[in-house]
Amino acid sequence: MKLPGVLSRSQHARPGVTGVARVDRRTGDLLRRVSQGDVVILDQLDLDRATADALVRAEVAGVVNASPSISGRFPNLGPEVLVGAGIPLIDGVGQDALRAIKEGSKVRLLDGTVYVGDREVAQGTPQTVESVADQMIEAKAGMSAQLEAFSANTMEFLRRERTMFLDGIGVPQLTTVMKGRQVLVVAPGHEHVADLKALKRYIGEHRPVLIGVESGADALRAAGYKPDVIVGDPNGIATETLRAGAEVVVPAHPDGHAPGLGRIQDLGIGAVTFPASGNAEDLALIIADTHNADLVVTVGFQATLREFLDRGRSGSNPSTFLTRLKVGGKLVDGKAVAALHRSRVSVLAIVLLVMAAMVAIAAAVAVSGVGAAYTDWITETWNSFVVWLKGLFS
Template identity: 55%
Template sequence: MSGTARVGRRGASGGTNDAAYLRRLGPGDVAVIDQVDLDRATATALLEAGVVGVVNAAPSISGRYPNLGPEILVEAGVTLVDDCGPTVFSDLADGSTVRLHDGAVHVGDREVVRGFAQDRDTVADLLDEARGGMAAQLEAFSANTSEFLGRERSLLVDGVGVPAISTSMRDKQVVVVAGGPGTAEEVRALTGFIREYKPVLVGVGDGADALREAGHTPAVVLGTVAELDPSLARKARDVVVPADPDGFVAGLARMQDLGVDPIAFPSSANPEDMALLLAHAHGAALVVAVGFDASLGGFLDRGRSGSIPSTFLTRLRLGPTLVDAPAVLALYRSRVSILTLVMLVVAVLAAAVVAALALGAGPSLVLLLETGGRAVAQWATAVYRGVVG
């Protein structure tokens, strides 16, 4: 297949944690990235951008654990040329037309770089082998968790470092939306819950865009300068930015130039967990997590090494205050009860009978309406009793 090469930065995933790169991608492009163990979130973001091919300088499946990204790409018919080496960033020019064939990347008639062509069978074999690396990853997880706890003990235990915000969350329900696979669908499914309970909405990175697309305006947005949309940030009551010492000062000046005055959150936790800790520290009665994957595979299938202990310890800190969106969707029902619907049906049929009498309808029509009304009322009552009982 052929497409336009969009070359990312060497050492950058070109995925969900590189929003500027994602915005450059469009339908028919070939994404040139550098990400070991291509995760599900990155693969989904690439698919949503419409890419037809992916050229990865690194191995998409290293064998450390069974990551899900490559399987998602090949199942969707995206050509994946894997493990091409770092020279791909110097050998390929951004915007050039490339052709991918049998593991090779061609520009015109010239083979520029060669990798490994992944397909369903090769990905399945590599994933089977990678499942054997789970034990080693769990051991590393234990060590990283102890290290993270030592570094962020004050934040996790006492809430030290959580910034003050103008949005009130005390004794309120808070919905935290992160940009992940299925986020848009979960937000749309929660529309009834949001309208009824009017929770405080917090958008993290692309999660803020998902809220806007569903017709909601987040009160708080949190993310890096590259992730946040200035137009959406200006509408939020609070804008919280991770205080990354490498880029926070420059990013702060840029956002202030755009009319946004962000609040710094000094922590090495990932932005999604910062948002959960922010809600908990400000007294949220219930925190609903949207776009989060709390499964073991989801914990391991992350591109950032610090994400696993951060997410694990954050969930322990929030405890029963935190619930995931699928649980809310399974339990939530509208306050319009079945009994109310029964009464509505009976009222409509009664009105029909009255109208028929007023218009001089024959006895047979009135009898039909009365009989139908009683039948519908009995059926609806039986349904109500069955559900409530």
């Protein structure tokens, strides 16, 4: 039996952006379960670039922040990344939105308003490229105050962690030999995949020890490499990567609690803990330095003052600063290594030089009439040159 009054009713698409809501105050837990087309409801004052990059990679439909994404304390990078990628960002909707919007519900974003069905549940400020740029200019004035606070935090951090920094007490001992070798540390930072690809020749020539920091270990495996050491919370690392045979170091809080250690135990993988208040990137550098690496090349690490102050790393800024001082001259950015490792001689010049030599030899043989044996040698040499040329451009 047909019900034309129900089944033939036309459905008109409502304006705005719609998606399934993913709600969590804990940004790390939230990022692990978002997928394409979701609308993310979070609470993060001064949205950092690491979070924004993860949301862009997940191809979320929109982001709603209970707190201001730009507080004005310093020019943080997250909002710029989101709006630049065309992802709607609604700011400052308030804490009630985290309770009013249920996980898995279908929400719609329109002109700074969040709807569940026809019901308005939250109202905030829609951010645009222009509004973010204006706030970034104003936020630069807050950098001096942040630097002053950072100085005080650095002294407090050094007081707590001086034995580890000065004497290496608490740094786990690993079986991977780093003494006298170069170490490549890959973290899931800005453009880390592209930077890792640019180091293909360096890795092939020097065969460095490979340390993957959290999902940076997944990037190494995706690029065809096997990490020697993995540092970070196992909850953010693929099972296949954890089972690839690397030594696993799980950061732990000073009280000994190590988030993600339960997953390691469930997988039946051996791991060691590293109790310290620094972030996983800094702990990876400390491990390489303590194990007497000759050179430490980094990929996906922050490089500018704005990145250094970015909220995603602000809790560990003293650790980051002191770690850079400790590792000192051993530390080299991967971009610099890739640039220096490029051949200084033009490939075209090499090709033309070899071709000219081959032509000269062929002409000499033809004039002298020395026979077919030399002709065969020239043919074999040319074929070898072609194979070498293909390898050069592969």
